[in-house]
Amino acid sequence: MPDGAAPQNSDASDPTVLDVRDLKTVFRTRRGEVHAVNNVSFHLRAGELLGVVGESGSGKSVTMMSLIRLLPMPPAEIRAGVVDFDDMDLMQASEDQLRAIRGARIGMIFQDPMTSLNPVFNVGYQLMEPLRKHMGLGKEAARKRSVELLELVGIPDAARRLKDYPHQFSGGMRQRVMIAIALACDPKVLIADEPTTALDVTIQAQILELVKELRQKLGMAIVWITHDLGVIAGIADRVMVMYGGQVVEEAPVRELFANPKHPYTRMLLETVPSLSGERNDRLQVIQGQPPMLARDPDSCAFRDRCPHAFDRCAAENPLLRDVGPDGHRAACFWDGDTQGEEAVHA
Amino acid sequence: MPDGSTAPRKLVEVRNLRMYFPIHTGLLRTHTGDVKAVDGVNFDIYEGETLGLVGESGCGKSTCGRAVLRLYDPTSASIKIDGVELAWANDDARKIDAAARRIARNATYSVMILGVVLIAVLAVQFEAMARFPIVLLQAAVLIALGLLTFFLTRNMLRKSRARAAGISEADFAPTENDLRRMRPTMQMVFQDPQASLNPRMTVAGIIGEPLSEHTQLSTTERNDRIYELMDAVGLNRDFANRYPHEFSGGQRQRIGIARALALNPKFIVCDEPIAALDVSIQAQVVNLLEDLQEKFGLTYLFISHDLSMVRHIADRVAVMYLGKVAELAPRDELFNDPLHPYTKALLSAVPEPDPVTHDTAERVILQGDVPSPSNPPQGCNFCTRCPAVMDICRSEDPEMKEVRPGRFVACHLHS
Ligand SMILES: Nc1ncnc2c1ncn2[C@@H]1O[C@H](COP(=O)(O)OP(=O)(O)OP(=O)(O)O)[C@@H](O)[C@H]1O
Ligand SMILES: Nc1ncnc2c1ncn2[C@@H]1O[C@H](COP(=O)(O)OP(=O)(O)O)[C@@H](O)[C@H]1O
Ligand code: SF4
Ligand code: SF4
Ligand SMILES: [Mg+2]
Ligand SMILES: [Mg+2]
Numbered sequence: 001m002p003d004g005a006a007p008q009n010s011d012a013s014d015p016t017v018l019d020v021r022d023l024k025t026v027f028r029t030r031r032g033e034v035h036a037v038n039n040v041s042f043h044l045r046a047g048e049l050l051g052v053v054g055e056s057g058s059g060k061s062v063t064m065m066s067l068i069r070l071l072p073m074p075p076a077e078i079r080a081g082v083v084d085f086d087d088m089d090l091m092q093a094s095e096d097q098l099r100a101i102r103g104a105r106i107g108m109i110f111q112d113p114m115t116s117l118n119p120v121f122n123v124g125y126q127l128m129e130p131l132r133k134h135m136g137l138g139k140e141a142a143r144k145r146s147v148e149l150l151e152l153v154g155i156p157d158a159a160r161r162l163k164d165y166p167h168q169f170s171g172g173m174r175q176r177v178m179i180a181i182a183l184a185c186d187p188k189v190l191i192a193d194e195p196t197t198a199l200d201v202t203i204q205a206q207i208l209e210l211v212k213e214l215r216q217k218l219g220m221a222i223v224w225i226t227h228d229l230g231v232i233a234g235i236a237d238r239v240m241v242m243y244g245g246q247v248v249e250e251a252p253v254r255e256l257f258a259n260p261k262h263p264y265t266r267m268l269l270e271t272v273p274s275l276s277g278e279r280n281d282r283l284q285v286i287q288g289q290p291p292m293l294a295r296d297p298d299s300c301a302f303r304d305r306c307p308h309a310f311d312r313c314a315a316e317n318p319l320l321r322d323v324g325p326d327g328h329r330a331a332c333f334w335d336g337d338t339q340g341e342e343a344v345h346a
Numbered sequence: 347m348p349d350g351s352t353a354p355r356k357l358v359e360v361r362n363l364r365m366y367f368p369i370h371t372g373l374l375r376t377h378t379g380d381v382k383a384v385d386g387v388n389f390d391i392y393e394g395e396t397l398g399l400v401g402e403s404g405c406g407k408s409t410c411g412r413a414v415l416r417l418y419d420p421t422s423a424s425i426k427i428d429g430v431e432l433a434w435a436n437d438d439a440r441k442i443d444a445a446a447r448r449i450a451r452n453a454t455y456s457v458m459i460l461g462v463v464l465i466a467v468l469a470v471q472f473e474a475m476a477r478f479p480i481v482l483l484q485a486a487v488l489i490a491l492g493l494l495t496f497f498l499t500r501n502m503l504r505k506s507r508a509r510a511a512g513i514s515e516a517d518f519a520p521t522e523n524d525l526r527r528m529r530p531t532m533q534m535v536f537q538d539p540q541a542s543l544n545p546r547m548t549v550a551g552i553i554g555e556p557l558s559e560h561t562q563l564s565t566t567e568r569n570d571r572i573y574e575l576m577d578a579v580g581l582n583r584d585f586a587n588r589y590p591h592e593f594s595g596g597q598r599q600r601i602g603i604a605r606a607l608a609l610n611p612k613f614i615v616c617d618e619p620i621a622a623l624d625v626s627i628q629a630q631v632v633n634l635l636e637d638l639q640e641k642f643g644l645t646y647l648f649i650s651h652d653l654s655m656v657r658h659i660a661d662r663v664a665v666m667y668l669g670k671v672a673e674l675a676p677r678d679e680l681f682n683d684p685l686h687p688y689t690k691a692l693l694s695a696v697p698e699p700d701p702v703t704h705d706t707a708e709r710v711i712l713q714g715d716v717p718s719p720s721n722p723p724q725g726c727n728f729c730t731r732c733p734a735v736m737d738i739c740r741s742e743d744p745e746m747k748e749v750r751p752g753r754f755v756a757c758h759l760h761s
Binding site for chain 1 (some may be wrong): 402403594596624625626627628629630632633636651653654655657658681691692693694695696697698699700701702703704709711712713715716
């Protein structure tokens with residue numbers, strides 16, 4: 001099947017549907033504080049797919065859970081931030097207002113469908129519940145819509161399968177059901193947290209194809225979290241790279257892969273071997289370990305592992321600044337002089 | 347990596363490996379079927395090379411790796427490592443072995459039942475015999491007798507029947523004891539570095555455990571060896587007395603690798619050694635594995651579902667689907683020109699980290715899911731999803747054929 005044109009469903013003139021500014025989330029644990037999200041700002045435009053990449057612990061999930069306030073508090077504590085959605089600041093919204101938004105105007109899909117689908121209710125009930133609660137549909141209407149939704153995500157024999165329980169579906173089909181539930185109330189924004197990480201590549205390819213198709217049909221804005229650069233390259237319009245609880249780079253997808261500016265992004269792109277390109281005898285390594293996040297950052301979080309680090313990186317935490325066209329921004333003091341780097345690679 | 351000039355030596359030879367897990371159902375736990383996790387797999391691994399084993403979740407990669415190291419009792423197989431048979435060199439040997447065991451077991455049961463009856467009769471007849479220490483003594487003698495019966499009967503039967511069938515003693519699977527002696531030459535590195543390390547042991551304890559079990563090193567010799575291993579895998583010696591939970595995932599995997607290296611193995615099965623690690627840490631561990639291979643002349647079976655990593659590390663690659671090998675070929679040929687329809691689909695499903703190729707790539711999207719290994723389809727096991735399926739595929743299981751030198755394919759399109 002041909003892949004179709006570039007998935008650019010949006011451009012800079014589209015209205016912003018979600019605007020997050022200076023979000024800061026801290027966990028208080030027995031071993032001290034974990035500064036999981038540090039002054040994260042980003043926005044999402046209508047119809048756009050924003051890819052979020054970063055290694056585990058970089059704060060991808062906590063950022064998204066914070067903005068819909070789905071974190072256990074305590075231990076979590078949202079210390080600062082403004083989240084504009086639907087003419088409202090979600091940080092100030094009441095619990096009732098949030099309940100009406102979650103699962104309805106903001107849909108959610110999580111990594112492991114088995115933990116987020118309820119094993120004791122059949123799939124039909126789990127699909128119809130939000131339809132009746134949020135959309136006020138009657139029983140028959142909700143059933144009809146549920147069948148449509150399952151058909152939309154490509155589950156054969158949908159009407160009969162409503163009575164089945166989650167364990168009767170395969171991993172890929174459960175993820176399809178999760179997507180159907182997330183789409184049930186026509187969300188404006190869909191947050192998908194590593195939705196294909198637990199799946200096999202051939203099943204992942206099916207799901208990615210489905211998402212591309214659904215975007216054409218439904219046109220919602222999507223935040224897609226993953227640590228797989230290949231997945232990002234295939235479906236994102238814009239990419240945000242996270243490291244140590246901060247956004248270190250953001251750019252349109254082609255710009256990011258063609259001209260990565262932050263040293264972390266550059267090394268990340270080089271460390272992943274490819275299936276078709278040239279095969280190197282040695283893999284490029286990012287030495288060292290991810291940061292501990294025990295304090296409010298007062299220096300660059302990537303400093304210990306960065307080949308370009310200099311005095312200033314230890315004294316100040318770099319902020320995002322413009323480094324290229326179309327809103328390409330990076331948080332780094334380095335001026336991009338690659339002479340040293342070239343020498344290392346030669 | 348084998349090159350043409352000197353004929354490479356086969357270190358591992360696996361023939362007709364089958365590993366069925368029985369399914370028991372109902373109150374009586376009757377045997378109602380089998381999970382055919384591995385169903386007739388053949389491959390060789392040359393000395394010093396890395397054979398990649400790829401395939402989707404549940405296709406039998408781990409089971410295959412564990413059976414090759416005899417961590418499982420395979421249903422059938424010939425597994426030769428360094429010329430030594432670890433299972434049964436031929437099917438006759440396996441059948442004779444199974445029959446000998448069965449008869450020996452029955453003989454043992456008879457002896458035990460007779461013995462228990464005898465002890466009971468004696469106890470009733472003679473009061474002296476009913477005293478507790480005496481009964482205990484009798485029981486001990488009986489158990490020893492039972493064991494003796496089992497091994498004598500089995501070995502005698504095996505020997506005489508083997509002679510009758512013209513099979514040598516070496517064709518049979520080694521005993522548990524012999525296997526234990528062979529263990530040092532073959533080792534395994536596991537996927538989940540957290541779960542495979544004992545949380546209550548220090549790093550030194552974990553790395554040193556196989557040394558205490560299989561060698562007679564003095565304490566100082568043992569400690570020296572532990573430090574040497576820690577150096578080899580890039581762990582700071584100061585960490586020797588720390589516990590696994592104090593380490594990151596990548597460091598834990600280094601501990602697992604050091605432990606696997608402790609007894610100077612020749613052959614290591616790496617079962618998804620990097621799957622639980624972050625991208626930035628994966629490269630560190632893969633480079634380490636390659637360095638160690640070069641330094642110690644190791645041979646790897648590298649199990650992974652990450653095709654681009656396998657392309658990096660493997661010399662030859664075997665692709666598994668539903669318990670069988672679909673295709674086996676040298677790395678570049680497999681990735682540049684896959685022959686089996688499943689290999690093609692699998693390769694085209696991998697998303698490449700390049701937005702430009704994404705927009706032009708021709709993709710094969712497979713429909714449906716992998717069938718259950720307890721009920722595989724008739725004929726070719728890929729026929730339910732194969733885009734090139736033909737009539738013959740639904741009735742006849744394609745045999746594995748060498749279609750070009752070094753390239754093996756099991757598909758009716760290539761026969
Ligand atoms: N001890 C067991 N008892 C019964 N079935 C088993 C057992 N071990 C494995 N299986 C089954 O055998 C098949 C192959 O399992 P195996 O663990 O080898 O897969 P794998 O290829 O390593 O998958 P993954 O990529 O998920 O690790 C699966 O269907 C599995 O459920
Ligand atoms: N419930 C919790 N308690 C304490 N720390 C947490 C909790 N949840 C997440 N964290 C920490 O927050 C940081 C960011 O986590 P997360 O957003 O889940 O990362 P990821 O980018 O992998 O999604 C990590 O250091 C993690 O250990
Ligand atoms: S700010 Fe300094 S340490 Fe941080 S990424 Fe840039 S050059 Fe490296
Ligand atoms: S034998 Fe037939 S079904 Fe199997 S892979 Fe080949 S063409 Fe497809
Ligand atoms: Mg996460
Ligand atoms: Mg496995």
